[in-house]
Amino acid sequence: MDVWAAMGHLLTPAIIIGPTVLCLAMLFVVACIAIHLFSSHQNSGASLSRFVAFAFLIGIAGFVVGTMVGIAAFCSFASAGNLCGLGGVFGVGPLVSGACMAWYSYTWLRAHRAAA
Numbered sequence: 099m100d101v102w103a104a105m106g107h108l109l110t111p112a113i114i115i116g117p118t119v120l121c122l123a124m125l126f127v128v129a130c131i132a133i134h135l136f137s138s139h140q141n142s143g144a145s146l147s148r149f150v151a152f153a154f155l156i157g158i159a160g161f162v163v164g165t166m167v168g169i170a171a172f173c174s175f176a177s178a179g180n181l182c183g184l185g186g187v188f189g190v191g192p193l194v195s196g197a198c199m200a201w202y203s204y205t206w207l208r209a210h211r212a213a214a
Contacts, residue, residue, distance in 0.1 A: 126203050
């Protein structure tokens with residue numbers, strides 16, 4: 099199998115899965131906000147503005163790291179074309195960003211539930 103064909107088999111799923119995970123993570127952040135707002139224990143010390151700011155910053159940091167790793171992975175072959183970075187920008191970057199945001203939201207929600 100050609101290296102370029104193997105990259106094509108990896109690039110397409112990465113570009114489909116990455117944005118999907120990012121969108122689901124954003125929905126999970128909104129769900130955490132809704133759970134906190136409709137919770138009967140709102141005075142548990144959890145700050146929504148701090149949660150949203152940290153989720154946003156963690157998402158950006160995850161996107162930058164994921165994009166760098168994805169570009170390094172997809173452009174590591176000598177026969178990689180000039181569009182090899184697209185897998186990192188549109189695939190791996192959003193995937194890592196969404197995973198980091200979902201992880202942070204889950205741990206925040208779990209800590210919020212434990213404090214209640």
